[in-house]
Amino acid sequence: MERKPIISNFRTESSAIPQFHQFSLKGKIKIIKEHVSLNKEDLKLIHQYQKLPDFIDFENNIGPFKIATNFLVNGRDYFVPMEIEEPSVVAAASRAAKLIREGGGFKGKYLGNQMIGQLQLFGIRNFKKAKEKILKNKEEILKIANKTNQFLLKISGGAKDLKVRRVKNFLVLHLFIDPKDAMGANIVNTMLEEISPFIKKISSGHVGARIISNLAEKRIVFVEGKVPIEKLKLGKFSGEKVAEGILNLQRLAELDIYRAVTHNKGVMNGIDAVALATGNDFRAIESAVHSFAFKNGKYKPITSWELTNNFLKGEIKIPLPIATVGGATGTKKAKLALKILGVKNAQELGIVAASVGLANNLAALSVLGTEGIQKGHMKLHKEFLKTIKNGKG
Ligand code: MEV
Secondary structure, rough: OOOOOOOOHHOOOOOOEEEEEEEEHHHHHHHHHHHHHOOOHHHHHHHHHHOOOOOOOOOOEEOOOEEEEEEEEEOOOEEEOOOOOHHHHHHHHHHHHHHHHOOEEEEEEEOOOOOEEEEEEOOOOOOOHHHHHHHHHHHHHHHHOOOHHHHHHOOOOEEEEEEEEEEEEEEEEEEEEOOEOOOOHHHHHHHHHHHHHHHHHHHHHEEOOOOOOOEOOOOOEEEEEEEHHHOOOOEEEHHHHHHHHHHHHHHHHHHOOHHHHHHHHHHHHHHHHHHHHOOOOOHHHHHHHHHHOOOOOOOOOOOEEEEOOOOOEEEEEEOOOOOOOHHHHHHHHHHHHHHHHHHHHHHHHHHHHHHHHHHHHHHHHHHHHHOOOOOHHHHHHHHHHHHHHHOOO
């Protein structure tokens, strides 16, 4: 069904657009245009994507990416570009964001903004002495790192600290760098290469690899959101029943890696889609999140749900090395996605992306614990396949 946008029906500053997916393609663009002032070039780019042979005019797809609605994060409204082949993921994120809106929206923050670089040393004769030497020269090492390529240094916050670990026959130096709004791989790897001759000299060892660690445990984002229990009602299932199903699934994920990994995959459906739309390295994010989930020797769910008074409250705490500058974030498509999001920096983007992950998790658990995944998800998927087959794209 195609509908014309009824502009008086909603506040354009809000991303809570009822039945956004049912608007015509033109209607959807008009809504976004009224929320974010898209210029001629932006609209041209969107139309160019709509002309590609594989463009499917289905659900929330506008061309370069799909758009999730209803996101209220730290008091701000967002239309969220998501690049993902499955339309049901975007529909699910939008549905759950609407529920969390009922509880005041998502609230999030970063708990740190450092990436870790590893410098591997081998052939060390006296580990204790080499470690002491490196630590004694810490200020000098940081000074050398921070003399690196001035451009990279300007866009980063610089090297902040270091530590030394012994890993069997290796000594491994960890350099902690604030990459500001960049993902950080380039600046981290450059700094490691800059400090390596000095490290080699003072440690009397041989330098091996100098590379970023994707376990970005010092760049953690935390987001929470809650839903009034009665709003969770789904078809014939009461809000209480839906909440019970969610808590049961949470418990299973805490106990069982087979469930935890699928639980986390559902979260990453949303986060990866935002990462892809904004030109980010989603593999780096995936490896950060899954290694973090296993950090304490047992693979754990990255979100948690609990009852508090009359609310179901959810949290997500993950490393999220996401960027608004550098790499493919400078492509036309990614720039358009960032413009639609209107984020000021990488941390704001990370908080929105983590909110999307939490939303996708809520959407998945709410149906899995009640009516099952096939009813909504597969129905939409079948319609999608039919649209492709009929060549309606
Ligand atoms: C499918 O892409 C994602 C789910 O399997 C997530 C989950 O089981 O929690 C539905």
